[in-house]
Amino acid sequence: MIKGLAHVAMTVNNMEESLAFYCDKLGFEHAFDVKDQDGNPWIEYVKIAPKEYIELFHGGENKPDEPEKAIGLHHFCFIVDSVEKTAKDLEAKGVNLTVQPKRGLGKNWQCWTLDPDGNRIEFIEPDADSPHNQ
Template sequence: MGEQVKGLAHVAFNVSDMDKAIQFYQDVLGFEKAFDLKNPKTGEPWIVYLYAGGNQFVELFYGGVNYQEYKDENIGFSHTCLEVGDIHEIADRIVKAGWVLDSQVSQGMDMNWQCWTHDPDHNRIELMQMEADSLQYQFLREHNLL
């Protein structure tokens, strides 16, 4: 990776119900609320940042109103993938919290374990447990990035 780009800093979503979104990301997935920002023009709540590990955050914007249904042929955003330490533990936690798994735990073509869910606004989320024999891990090892 070039020296100018260090990595992904955050992913941002417009949400229809901030309380539901925070409950999902914080209570179900385990993110920590980092801080919130007020709109500089109005002083009203504007953005909530949730800490996602490393130098990464999830940024939630108030006021989403126009839901766009995901379709495989859409151009643009597809999903967010979160790396997890134990795919079965997070899948169980999601179900026990009353949320839906869109697909059960399975091994992907890249050799990582994965399952899928979605947030309260139907943004697709892949949960992935990276395996030592996965294609991603092989790349990282070959490039001395581990």
């Protein structure tokens, strides 16, 4: 069951400028970050409300063969009770998953699909100790 919108994710050209805009100018809080598998900066989270975030991906490289690195909307995400159940329910309704349930680098269970226009949609089930539960 979908409980709400967890985050909207964007790839940004300049992280410092983006964090200054969302935190200093709009008044939101920089909540936490996630490093990639090599320990490099990957995602910065800006807290909008309890359990709601803007997810900012480090970017700047607009590579046509890697659309996930294009500047702009990356994906949006719904928070769910159970990723396994959500995946089964979606597939039963004829929705094709692009990523089957798995544990991501952010230490949350997730699965993914596309809407009819190709927009990426993530469903997450945060771990009990996940910063997404703040």
